[in-house]
Amino acid sequence: MGISEDGSIRVDVAVVGAGISGLGAAKALHEAGLEVLVLEAAQRVGGRLLTRTLEDGTAFDLGGQWVGPQMSRISRLIHELGLSTFEQHDSGRIDLAAQPLSSMDKLVQAEWEWVKAKLGVLVERVNLPQPALTPDALELDARSVEEWKRENLDSPYLRNLFDQIIRTEYTIEPKDFSVLNLLYSLKSAGGFEGILGLERGNESLRVQEGMGTLCERLAATLGQRVHTNCQVHEILHTEHGATLVAEGLSVQAKRVVMAVPPNQAIRIDFDPVLPRRRTRLMQRLEMGAVIKCFAFYERPFWRERPVNPVDPDHLLFDDTIDATSADGRHPALVAFIGGDDAVLWSDKPPTLRRRAVLEDLALVFGEEALYPTGYFDHDWLTEPFIGGGYACYAPPGVMSAGFEQLREPTGCIHWAGTETAVHYYGYVEGALEAGERAAAEVLQVMRGQLSQARG
Amino acid sequence: MGISEDGSIRVDVAVVGAGISGLGAAKALHEAGLEVLVLEAAQRVGGRLLTRTLEDGTAFDLGGQWVGPQMSRISRLIHELGLSTFEQHDSGRIDLAAQPLSSMDKLVQAEWEWVKAKLGVLVERVNLPQPALTPDALELDARSVEEWKRENLDSPYLRNLFDQIIRTEYTIEPKDFSVLNLLYSLKSAGGFEGILGLERGNESLRVQEGMGTLCERLAATLGQRVHTNCQVHEILHTEHGATLVAEGLSVQAKRVVMAVPPNQAIRIDFDPVLPRRRTRLMQRLEMGAVIKCFAFYERPFWRERPVNPVDPDHLLFDDTIDATSADGRHPALVAFIGGDDAVLWSDKPPTLRRRAVLEDLALVFGEEALYPTGYFDHDWLTEPFIGGGYACYAPPGVMSAGFEQLREPTGCIHWAGTETAVHYYGYVEGALEAGERAAAEVLQVMRGQLSQARG
Numbered sequence: 004m005g006i007s008e009d010g011s012i013r014v015d016v017a018v019v020g021a022g023i024s025g026l027g028a029a030k031a032l033h034e035a036g037l038e039v040l041v042l043e044a045a046q047r048v049g050g051r052l053l054t055r056t057l058e059d060g061t062a063f064d065l066g067g068q069w070v071g072p073q074m075s076r077i078s079r080l081i082h083e084l085g086l087s088t089f090e091q092h093d094s095g096r097i098d099l100a101a102q103p104l105s106s107m108d109k110l111v112q113a114e115w116e117w118v119k120a121k122l123g124v125l126v127e128r129v130n131l132p133q134p135a136l137t138p139d140a141l142e143l144d145a146r147s148v149e150e151w152k153r154e155n156l157d158s159p160y161l162r163n164l165f166d167q168i169i170r171t172e173y174t175i176e177p178k179d180f181s182v183l184n185l186l187y188s189l190k191s192a193g194g195f196e197g198i199l200g201l202e203r204g205n206e207s208l209r210v211q212e213g214m215g216t217l218c219e220r221l222a223a224t225l226g227q228r229v230h231t232n233c234q235v236h237e238i239l240h241t242e243h244g245a246t247l248v249a250e251g252l253s254v255q256a257k258r259v260v261m262a263v264p265p266n267q268a269i270r271i272d273f274d275p276v277l278p279r280r281r282t283r284l285m286q287r288l289e290m291g292a293v294i295k296c297f298a299f300y301e302r303p304f305w306r307e308r309p310v311n312p313v314d315p316d317h318l319l320f321d322d323t324i325d326a327t328s329a330d331g332r333h334p335a336l337v338a339f340i341g342g343d344d345a346v347l348w349s350d351k352p353p354t355l356r357r358r359a360v361l362e363d364l365a366l367v368f369g370e371e372a373l374y375p376t377g378y379f380d381h382d383w384l385t386e387p388f389i390g391g392g393y394a395c396y397a398p399p400g401v402m403s404a405g406f407e408q409l410r411e412p413t414g415c416i417h418w419a420g421t422e423t424a425v426h427y428y429g430y431v432e433g434a435l436e437a438g439e440r441a442a443a444e445v446l447q448v449m450r451g452q453l454s455q456a457r458g
Numbered sequence: 459m460g461i462s463e464d465g466s467i468r469v470d471v472a473v474v475g476a477g478i479s480g481l482g483a484a485k486a487l488h489e490a491g492l493e494v495l496v497l498e499a500a501q502r503v504g505g506r507l508l509t510r511t512l513e514d515g516t517a518f519d520l521g522g523q524w525v526g527p528q529m530s531r532i533s534r535l536i537h538e539l540g541l542s543t544f545e546q547h548d549s550g551r552i553d554l555a556a557q558p559l560s561s562m563d564k565l566v567q568a569e570w571e572w573v574k575a576k577l578g579v580l581v582e583r584v585n586l587p588q589p590a591l592t593p594d595a596l597e598l599d600a601r602s603v604e605e606w607k608r609e610n611l612d613s614p615y616l617r618n619l620f621d622q623i624i625r626t627e628y629t630i631e632p633k634d635f636s637v638l639n640l641l642y643s644l645k646s647a648g649g650f651e652g653i654l655g656l657e658r659g660n661e662s663l664r665v666q667e668g669m670g671t672l673c674e675r676l677a678a679t680l681g682q683r684v685h686t687n688c689q690v691h692e693i694l695h696t697e698h699g700a701t702l703v704a705e706g707l708s709v710q711a712k713r714v715v716m717a718v719p720p721n722q723a724i725r726i727d728f729d730p731v732l733p734r735r736r737t738r739l740m741q742r743l744e745m746g747a748v749i750k751c752f753a754f755y756e757r758p759f760w761r762e763r764p765v766n767p768v769d770p771d772h773l774l775f776d777d778t779i780d781a782t783s784a785d786g787r788h789p790a791l792v793a794f795i796g797g798d799d800a801v802l803w804s805d806k807p808p809t810l811r812r813r814a815v816l817e818d819l820a821l822v823f824g825e826e827a828l829y830p831t832g833y834f835d836h837d838w839l840t841e842p843f844i845g846g847g848y849a850c851y852a853p854p855g856v857m858s859a860g861f862e863q864l865r866e867p868t869g870c871i872h873w874a875g876t877e878t879a880v881h882y883y884g885y886v887e888g889a890l891e892a893g894e895r896a897a898a899e900v901l902q903v904m905r906g907q908l909s910q911a912r913g
Contacts, residue, residue: 145602145633147854178600178855266741270725272842279747279804279839286721287744287853292734343859349734384734387727398742398853399602400633404798 004038004228011246011253014038016445018260019235019247019271022050023214023431024419025262026221026229027080027438028445032260033225035446040256041225042249044234044263044388048222051392052431054213055379061328062213063335065295065381066392067431069206073193074432076439081210084220088208095305095325095336097167097315097367111158118155118165122189125182129190132425133407134183144403148185149178167315171322173429174291174341175396184397187406191428205430211329214431234388239274244415258445262419262438265395265409266290267388277413284408287401288422290391292345296320296338296360296380298372303327303334305368318363319344336364336372345391349384356380394429395422410437417441459493459683466701466708469493471900473715474690474702474726477505478669478886479874480717481676481684482535482893483900487715488680490901495711496680497704499689499718499843503677506847507886509668510834516783517668518790520750520836521847522886524661528648529887531894536665539675543663550760550780550791552622552770552822566613573610573620577644580637584645587880588862589638599858603640604633622770626777628851628884629746629796635851638858643851646883660885666784669886689843694729699870713900717874717893720850720864721745722843732868739863742856743877745846747800751775751793751815751835753827758782758789760823773818774799791819791827800846804839811835849884850877865892872896 005013016032018025021043029039047053053066069091070077081088125143130136137143148169156162169177173188192205210217222229230252237248244257261268265285276282303325315321319340326337338360340348348356357378364372383392397406410423419441424433460468471487473480476498484494502508508521524546525532536543580598585591592598603624611617624632628643647660665672677684685707692703699712716723720740731737758780770776774795781792793815795803803811812833819827838847852861865878874896879888 145605147600150600176855276840279801283747283801289742292738346734346738385731398855400631400853 004040007255009253011255012040013255014040015256015449016040016258016260017042017245017247017254017256018262019238020044020050020262020420021048021218021222021229021231022262022420022434023052023218023221024050024421024434024438024441025260026218026225027076027435028260028262028419028442029225029228030221031439031442032445033228035442037446037449039225039228040254041222041229042233042235042247042252042254043229043231044250045386046232048229048231049215049218051383051389051434052214052218053381054215055381056213056216057333059332061330061333062211062216063297063326063328064209064214066383067214068209070208070210070431071205072208074205074427074430076435077432080221080435081217084217084224086217086220087211089211089329091207091209092306092325092327094303095310095323095368097310097313097318097322111160114156114158115161115164118161121155122186123194125186126190126194129183129186131187131190134187135403135405135407137183137186140183140403143186144181144183144397144401145399146182147178147399148180148182149176151182151185152177163314163316167321170341171339173396174293174339174345174391174393175289176342179289179342179398180396181399181402183402187402188396188428191424191426191433192430205427209329235271237272237274238416240414257415258449259416260419260438260441260445261416262441264290264389264420265422266390273413280405281408281411281413284401284405288395288397290389290395291393292342292349292384293392294340294345294348294356294380294382294384296340296356297326297335297378298338298361298364298375299333299335299377300371300375301334304371305336308369310367311369313367318366319348319359320363323364323367336368338364345382345384349382353380353382410440412444417444459495462710464708466710467495468710469495470711470904471495471713471715472497472700472702472709472711473717474693475499475505475717475875476503476673476677476684476686477717477875477889478507478673478676479505479876479889479893479896480715481673481680482531482890483715483717483874483897484680484683485676486894486897487900488683490897492901492904494680494683495709496677496684497688497690497702497707497709498684498686499705500841501687503684503686504670504673506838506844506889507669507673508836509670510836511668511671512788514787516785516788517666517671518752518781518783519664519669521838522669523664525663525665525886526660527663529660529882529885531890532887535676535890536672539672539679541672541675542666544666544784546662546664547761547780547782549758550765550778550823552765552768552773552778566615569611569613570616570619573616576610577641578649580641581644581649584638584641586642586645589642590858590860590862592638592641595638595858598641599636599638599852599856600854601637602633602854603635603637604631606637606640607632618769618771622776625796626794629748629794629800629846629848630744630851631797634744634797634853636854636857639852639856642857642861643883646879646881646888647885660882664784690726692727692729693871695869712870713904714871715874715893715896715900716871717896719745719844719875720877721845728868735860736863736866736868739856739860743850743852745844745850746848747797747804747839748847749795749800749803749811749835749837749839751795751811752781752790752833753793753816753819753830754788754790754832755826755830756789758786759826760791763824765822766824768822773821774803774814775818778819778822791823793819800837800839804837808835808837865895867899872899
């Protein structure tokens with residue numbers, strides 16, 4: 004790292020955003036011998052990953068919390084940073100019916116198998132790196148997931164189940180994103196089967212120390228190369244790269260990695276401006292909305308008896324699951340409020356929300372749920388440099404207009420963030436893939452320039 | 459105007475945005491005896507209204523340019539500021555067929571009448587101040603204008619005509635906004651008939667000195683009360699109103715009028731934050747995209763002979779019209795590039811755009827169009843504090859989620875801008891209505907407070 008004549012810091016690569024994507028990119032670049040500097044607008048690193056640690060050291064993830072064993076990048080990083088995983092306990096889930104789907108009416112079962120098969124065929128045809136090249140892309144993109152559901156599912160039970168899966172998985176209303184976006188997400192995450200059910204799925208493991216802790220440790224390996232409280236306001240292209248005008252800091256970099264969500268990237272002033280098509284695309288993507296609520300109890304009573312069947316439409320949250328600590332010392336449930344309900348409840352006082360969550364937990368799990376030993380929640384809409392979670396989704400008509408452009412470099416700027424991932428878009432694994440891909444792009448360009456200079 | 463102990467300026471009302479809506483609000487407040495201050499981020503006043511004046515004083519409007527005789531507010535203001543209007547010359551328009559619609563196939567004529575009647579019935583049922591209360595609002599809002607067109611129009615000629623009208627009128631693709639938004643706009647602007655045809659319609663008159671000049675004169679009546687180059691970054695609610703943190707300036711105001719488009723209002727940091735529902739709504743509205751191109755000629759040759767029939771899908775622009783100066787000394791055509799094409803061409807070099815526009819003008823009006831005596835265009839996507847034009851529209855699913863909230867006060871902040879207008883939403887008249895309505899809200903509150911203080 005050098006200091007320019009004008010007092011600005013000089014580095015090889017400036018990374019904007021210290022979420023897992025930016026930190027992953029910075030790690031790769033640092034290990035390749037480049038001078039990197041990570042600029043994070045918030046007071047903390049981690050982005051959509053955030054751990055709350057109790058006094059006794061037990062960690063709970065207020066943000067992204069799951070990994071699957073097949074997610075190689077995040078699994079490697081967890082191992083490398085000395086963290087450990089444990090299995091998600093399969094209890095504490097909302098049950099839509101008095102009995103599991105497998106013992107239900109044969110007709111309903113058959114319809115579900117049929118819909119899954121249909122989705123399977125559609126997912127198969129998705130062009131993963133370039134969704135616009137998917138057969139019938141325009142038609143699939145013109146339709147909302149809600150419309151698709153109404154056309155393809157008759158059983159009210161299955162419509163409810165489908166809604167619940169979509170809302171829990173995507174934190175956006177089925178009416179607000181396109182079928183093509185859903186299919187692309189599914190293919191990116193290994194298909195519909197990977198999302199249904201926990202066993203060996205994308206949500207089968209938790210990190211004992213917490214996902215936020217993972218980011219903190221990753222940032223610690225970069226030391227003074229990570230600046231928090233350092234919002235980037237402007238990125239100006241220069242003859243040799245870019246100048247980043249940040250809060251109380253100016254940085255000269257040969258290359259830039261943008262690792263912030265699209266809905267935040269558009270708040271930065273670029274000079275020259277980004278291509279309009281690109282800006283429009285980023286403007287039109289919509290960040291999901293989610294509030295994650297933890298309730299702690301003396302004992303995990305939901306593991307002991309069957310839960311009450313409920314219609315999730317009547318509940319504040321879309322899904323719940325066991326959130327007990329690895330050692331079992333802190334029995335807990337976590338509930339997810341997503342989509343329009345999250346927006347609605349974000350505007351209400353936290354005390355009202357707490358009461359409403361506990362009352363609805365009691366509807367599902369019995370009166371005992373009304374009396375937690377502790378409660379906290381995290382409203383992701385209040386995060387000033389994120390504005391929601393889990394990820395940005397594409398309303399009808401947007402994805403076919405060039406979603407793949409999100410990962411195309413613009414001048415000396417390379418684009419990371421889970422929204423630019425080919426695999427596991429919307430997941431932690433995708434964020435890491437995107438960060439490492441952006442780092443690889445930078446390395447390729449800079450090595451090319453180096454050999455040109457030598458040659 | 460006073461200066462606080464901390465050096466900030468103290469006024470009764472701060473108006474954010476010096477477009478016609480903000481200036482209109484400031485005028486009303488100033489005339490009512492209140493201390494106002496208008497803060498404009500751009501280097502100029504006028505917002506979406508901008509006049510380019512030739513050396514001999516002839517004015518051409520690069521932005522909004524038309525008024526209709528039934529638009530009482532803007533007509534009054536034009537008169538009051540000593541400007542004059544003249545009639546739009548009905549020539550230089552693209553013709554979709556070799557003959558006018560009135561002499562076409564009886565079937566096509568009947569289909570067009572039928573579709574207009576259908577639209578008329580739907581428009582009739584729209585709840586104008588509160589679109590969410592329109593019968594079947596959810597259904598009308600779930601559907602895009604594109605889908606409605608495909609369902610209701612069979613004739614390829616009429617589909618083209620419909621597309622052309624929509625793109626010209628709304629500068630957004632039919633797939634990208636909802637039927638409810640279209641119906642609301644139509645009702646707000648006096649129905650479908652007001653939009654078709656020029657005679658006594660919403661686009662029948664031009665202002666001789668230009669609409670931008672109107673704004674400049676309006677700003678001049680306010681003198682030092684208008685600050686340009688003064689972007690507002692933060693608005694903090696205080697005990698007695700709000701503090702506005704602007705570029706090089708801090709303002710204490712009892713009340714605030716926000717008169718910037720919704721897509722720009724979300725760039726300001728509010729403390730406390732705006733209701734999430736409100737922020738989400740503003741995020742999801744989309745600003746139209748338009749590039750307005752003027753070509754000047756020795757003589758108005760398009761008035762002399764019939765134009766060539768063309769399919770507007772094959773043209774760069776959606777529509778053209780005579781733009782000759784009132785005195786006839788500057789024969790000119792104006793062409794409108796709107797929607798996705800505007801976004802696409804915004805990314806291309808201006809010289810390419812000029813050539814493409816002239817070549818397409820030649821397709822319609824003959825080879826003479828290739829040789830203008832002058833040419834300029836204005837790409838509204840490049841305006842840093844506007845980002846497009848004419849107005850913000852609502853993609854499917856957005857309007858039914860509470861569009862009318864746009865005009866609800868939040869704390870001491872009142873909301874103006876054409877997007878909040880009840881009548882002529884998207885028009886200059888609507889911007890003025892909204893500004894005057896916001897000013898009336900402020901006056902009502904402040905007079906109430908005054909009489910309370912006296913009582």
